[in-house]
Structure formats: structure tokens, C-alpha cells
Amino acid sequence: MARTEQKVRDLVDGDGEMRDAVGTVLAHVDDDEDGEVTWVDVKGELTSGQWGRLIERGILVEGDAGFRLADTEAVRNGLNGEASTTSSTSKSKSKSKSTSDDDDSSSWSKYDKGAAVVTVALFAGYSWAPLRNVIGSVMDVALGPLATLMPFYAVVMILALATGLYSTLLQANLMDMDKMSEYQSKMKDIQERRKQAKEDGNDAELDRIQEEQMEAMGDQMGMFKEQFRPMVWIMFFTIPVFLWMYWGIGIGPNAESHVPLQNLVLPLVGEVAWTDQILGPIQAWIVWYFLCSMGFTQIIRKGLNIDMSPTAS
Incomplete structure (x- = not known):
């Protein structure tokens, strides 16, 4: 959860358009009973570049019929600036380690x-x-x-x-x-x-x-x-x-x-x-x-x- 929250913070920091894009996706996910969203649902409100950045950062992940948020609550906290207890203690470390953590998950022992x-x-x-x-x-x-x-x-x-x-x-x-x-x-x-x-x-x-x-x-x-x-x-x-x-x-x-x-x-x-x-x-x-x-x-x-x-x- 902390990593997803920090990813959202880094993505929307100083970028009002990206913040609006995350909010739009979050709203669509909340409205959908399966908690999923597709590009067709938001193509009139997001640019394809914004959609791609959400997938690239791992904020949007593959679902059953479309894409879902990796952690809805973490995305909401990251968007609203409400840090959880875990993220507040690891905030200084998560950004510097986000790339290395992704690499470690697929690295050889x-x-x-x-x-x-x-x-x-x-x-x-x-x-x-x-x-x-x-x-x-x-x-x-x-x-x-x-x-x-x-x-x-x-x-x-x-x-x-x-x-x-x-x-x-x-x-x-x-x-x-x-x-x-x-x-x-x-x-x-x-x-x-x-x-x-x-x-x-x-x-x-x-x-x-x-x-x-x-x-x-x-x-x-x-x-x-x-x-x-x-x-x-x-x-x-x-x-x-x-x-x-x-x-x-x-x-x-x-x-x-x-x-x-x-x-x-x-x-x-x-x-x-x-x-x-x-x-x-x-x-x-x-x-x-x-x-x-x-x-x-x-x-x-x-x-x-x-x-x-x-x-x-």
C-alpha cells in the first residue's frame, strides 16, 4: 500500500492535469461494481499518454475485463495527501527504492x-x-x-x-x-x-x-x-x-x-x-x-x- 501511495504522490506532485486524471480514474473505479475501468470509459477525459503513465507506474494493473487500481485506498490517500502510518515512516525511503524494488522482484538470486x-x-x-x-x-x-x-x-x-x-x-x-x-x-x-x-x-x-x-x-x-x-x-x-x-x-x-x-x-x-x-x-x-x-x-x-x-x- 505504501509504495502505491508514494507512486501516486510522485506522479501528481506539481502536475494538476495528472492529478485530475488520477481522480477521474478513481471516480470511474468507484462507480463500477467490479471496480474496473477501461480506456474506452475515460478516453474522453484522459489523454492516452496519461493512461499509459498510470499503467507504466503500476497504479493501474490488469483486471478481469479491463484495468483496476493496484490499491484503491492507497491511490485515494496519495491523491488527497493523507499519508497512512506506514507510508509516513517509509516515505523518505520508498522513492529512492521504488526502482530497485521492481528490479529485485525479477532479479536472479x-x-x-x-x-x-x-x-x-x-x-x-x-x-x-x-x-x-x-x-x-x-x-x-x-x-x-x-x-x-x-x-x-x-x-x-x-x-x-x-x-x-x-x-x-x-x-x-x-x-x-x-x-x-x-x-x-x-x-x-x-x-x-x-x-x-x-x-x-x-x-x-x-x-x-x-x-x-x-x-x-x-x-x-x-x-x-x-x-x-x-x-x-x-x-x-x-x-x-x-x-x-x-x-x-x-x-x-x-x-x-x-x-x-x-x-x-x-x-x-x-x-x-x-x-x-x-x-x-x-x-x-x-x-x-x-x-x-x-x-x-x-x-x-x-x-x-x-x-x-x-x-x-
């Missing part, structure tokens, strides 16, 4: 950075046999007994199921879908206002929207970080599994297989050896793994009702 460093190092195992042999031998302690109990194609299916499960859970827990949806909503709003400004021939408004788009590039980088963060952890856990399959099948010059192998039967292809090339240079074992992984991942997402596609209203 030391564990994320450590996982990224280890992941990059693990990539060397694909081309450097000694590292691959070490990782394969270590992973074989857990996976070796599994390969002796069942056919290798079934082992790959189990690995694909496991990697699909933790990949889905990591994406669901490490990606801030609300923040990504909010960003998409803001970009959609900018595009609509840009289109309207072009139709109206409003060059001044186009310039302001262009500035908003340039400022939004920082948000785009934040969204990229949000998307890449779970990928680091997915690769952190998946690369050792792949290196064990490399080691077990015997991929590479002078490599020997370390697990019992029978020929594999692939749809539309028929019986093939695990190292046969199926799609260009792509070998049969990789095709089988990805077929299993894609299928299991879709089943897991449906079963757990996890949607990894952020939507903008």
Missing part, C-alpha cells in the same frame, strides 16, 4: 547465478569425454539398476516423464506469470494507442508513445530474465541425464555402450538402432526422448491445470 555457472560448465561434457565419463558414472549409480531391470526404451520414457514433470513445476514456480501478463497488457495498450494516434494524425502523441516504447525495453529485458531463469534450472538437472544417456549408449569416437541395448521401433520409421540417424544428423535416441518428453509434458500440464501462456486482456 545467488543460487540462480550459481546454477547458471554450473550449467555452462556441464555443457563441456557433450564434447569432452573425461567429463562425460565422470558424470555418466556418477549418474549410473542411480540409473544403472533401472537399465538392468527394463528395456532401455522404457528407461528413456521414465526419464522423459521425470524431466517433463520437474520442468513444468520449475516453470510454474519460477516464472511470474502475473508480471508477464501485465507487461503484455501494457504493450497491447501502447500498440492500440499508437494505432489510434496514427489514425488521428496526432504526431505529438506518437512521439510520447514512442518514448513509452523505448522505456518499455527495460521491461522486455526483465521478461526475458523471467523466462530464462527456469530454463537454467531445467538444464541444470537435465544435462546430467542427457550425459548419462550419451555415456550409456556410447556416443562419440571410440565410445562403448554401458547399458543393455535392443533395437528401437519408432513410429513411421520402423526398427532402428539407437545411434541411427533419423532426421538429418539427429539420432534415434534423441527422437525417441523428445517424442516421449513432449507427450508427457502435455499430459502433466493438463493434469495439473498449469497454463504456461500469459494472456493479456
Whole structure:
């Protein structure tokens, strides 16, 4: 609440037109039974630039059918100059930290950075046999007994199921879908206002929207970080599994297989050896793994009702 109140204070300080704009939005929100407002509701009373600044500052956030105030009471207090107890004690700090707080919410922790460093190092195992042999031998302690109990194609299916499960859970827990949806909503709003400004021939408004788009590039980088963060952890856990399959099948010059192998039967292809090339240079074992992984991942997402596609209203 304190941060929203301070954002409103900073926005309307010395700007009577912006104060009127916030008041107009607040009035529309109070009148609406769902507490939401759309651009169509206020386009005759606000400029598109004012509307965009409210979204950019996080005062307006995505709702079910339009936009709602992040904190109605905080906006009212910020507009009327009635500081709450919390905001009065943190007023001197909130302005200086508002930007850093937004950055921290999407920044990587030391564990994320450590996982990224280890992941990059693990990539060397694909081309450097000694590292691959070490990782394969270590992973074989857990996976070796599994390969002796069942056919290798079934082992790959189990690995694909496991990697699909933790990949889905990591994406669901490490990606801030609300923040990504909010960003998409803001970009959609900018595009609509840009289109309207072009139709109206409003060059001044186009310039302001262009500035908003340039400022939004920082948000785009934040969204990229949000998307890449779970990928680091997915690769952190998946690369050792792949290196064990490399080691077990015997991929590479002078490599020997370390697990019992029978020929594999692939749809539309028929019986093939695990190292046969199926799609260009792509070998049969990789095709089988990805077929299993894609299928299991879709089943897991449906079963757990996890949607990894952020939507903008």
C-alpha cells in the first residue's frame, strides 16, 4: 500500500492535469461494481499518454475485463495527501527504492547465478569425454539398476516423464506469470494507442508513445530474465541425464555402450538402432526422448491445470 501511495504522490506532485486524471480514474473505479475501468470509459477525459503513465507506474494493473487500481485506498490517500502510518515512516525511503524494488522482484538470486555457472560448465561434457565419463558414472549409480531391470526404451520414457514433470513445476514456480501478463497488457495498450494516434494524425502523441516504447525495453529485458531463469534450472538437472544417456549408449569416437541395448521401433520409421540417424544428423535416441518428453509434458500440464501462456486482456 505504501509504495502505491508514494507512486501516486510522485506522479501528481506539481502536475494538476495528472492529478485530475488520477481522480477521474478513481471516480470511474468507484462507480463500477467490479471496480474496473477501461480506456474506452475515460478516453474522453484522459489523454492516452496519461493512461499509459498510470499503467507504466503500476497504479493501474490488469483486471478481469479491463484495468483496476493496484490499491484503491492507497491511490485515494496519495491523491488527497493523507499519508497512512506506514507510508509516513517509509516515505523518505520508498522513492529512492521504488526502482530497485521492481528490479529485485525479477532479479536472479545467488543460487540462480550459481546454477547458471554450473550449467555452462556441464555443457563441456557433450564434447569432452573425461567429463562425460565422470558424470555418466556418477549418474549410473542411480540409473544403472533401472537399465538392468527394463528395456532401455522404457528407461528413456521414465526419464522423459521425470524431466517433463520437474520442468513444468520449475516453470510454474519460477516464472511470474502475473508480471508477464501485465507487461503484455501494457504493450497491447501502447500498440492500440499508437494505432489510434496514427489514425488521428496526432504526431505529438506518437512521439510520447514512442518514448513509452523505448522505456518499455527495460521491461522486455526483465521478461526475458523471467523466462530464462527456469530454463537454467531445467538444464541444470537435465544435462546430467542427457550425459548419462550419451555415456550409456556410447556416443562419440571410440565410445562403448554401458547399458543393455535392443533395437528401437519408432513410429513411421520402423526398427532402428539407437545411434541411427533419423532426421538429418539427429539420432534415434534423441527422437525417441523428445517424442516421449513432449507427450508427457502435455499430459502433466493438463493434469495439473498449469497454463504456461500469459494472456493479456
